[in-house]
Amino acid sequence: MYRQFYALSGAVFDKALPPEKFFRPKVFSEALARLEYAVSTRDIVCLVGDIGTGKTSVVRALRERLADGKHKFAYVGNPTIKARGVLSAAAYQLGLDVGFSLPRILRELTRHLVELRQRAVTPVIVFDEIQLADFGMTEALRLLVSHELDSQVLLAIVLVGHESFLDRLKLAAYQSLNQRIAVRYRLRPLDLPETLAYIDHHLKVAGATHRLFEDEALEQVYQATKGVPRKVNLLCTHALLTGAAEERKVIGPAIIKRVLNDFDGTF
Helix, strand or coil, X not given: CHHHHCCCCCCCCCCXXXXXXXXXXXXHHHHHHHHHHHHHCCCEEEEEECCCCCHHHHHHHHHHHCCCCCEEEEEECCCCCCHHHHHHXXXXXXXXXXXCCHHHHHHHHHHHHHHHHHCCCEEEEEECCHHHCCHHHHHXXXXXXXXXXXXXXXXXXXXXXXXXXXXXXXXXXXXXXXXXXXXXXXXXCCCHHHHHHHXXXXXXXXXXXCCCECHHHHHHHHHHHCCCHHHHHHXXXXXXXXXXXXXXXXXXXXXXXXXXXXXXXXX
């Protein structure tokens, strides 16, 4: 196990890392700020990015920020179910058991949202993998935001998914939803300095007290991963495993090349 060999206190790229220990490049901080703004104004916000760019990390950080008693957070991770299923899942996440009758779901959900507003609590519903949603799902969102009473905005909605969702929004059938999205943000991969800082940050969080990667090896990591955090995590983890198996105190370019060969260049 590389943790013992390199005298680390934890996994370098631990998925269970608390949000406050995340590395926060400019793009991460900007995305989080956009989401927080949309929540404060009870708008719809769309966060998109390529696979592995850190969308889930941003949402986790948002959830931590909203754990203040003034917000109620709901997460719906399966947008492929029917419209009433989506709304029922959202209601359940907010503490309601409303069954699958669409009129009842809308009635009970709206009543609950009004009650939360009267208590100065902002409901926030996150719909993840939104690019997989069909037209029925977007219609469910339209129904949800259309049940606002007396022009009062009752909730904030966060749509999270792949960049391809933005192309969907250009279609005529989606203009009703498209026009309601007040805030949009596209997560980009890290640049070279950010990638190096990202790796260094996570090594230090894991307890590294000395240099574990040669500069040339780090540059290889960036070139292979193009700064996509999930790919950086995978490549560096396998490099540490290989380095520990070969009892190399510092990871050099030869180990990075060997790992890349093992993955047939699929990074």
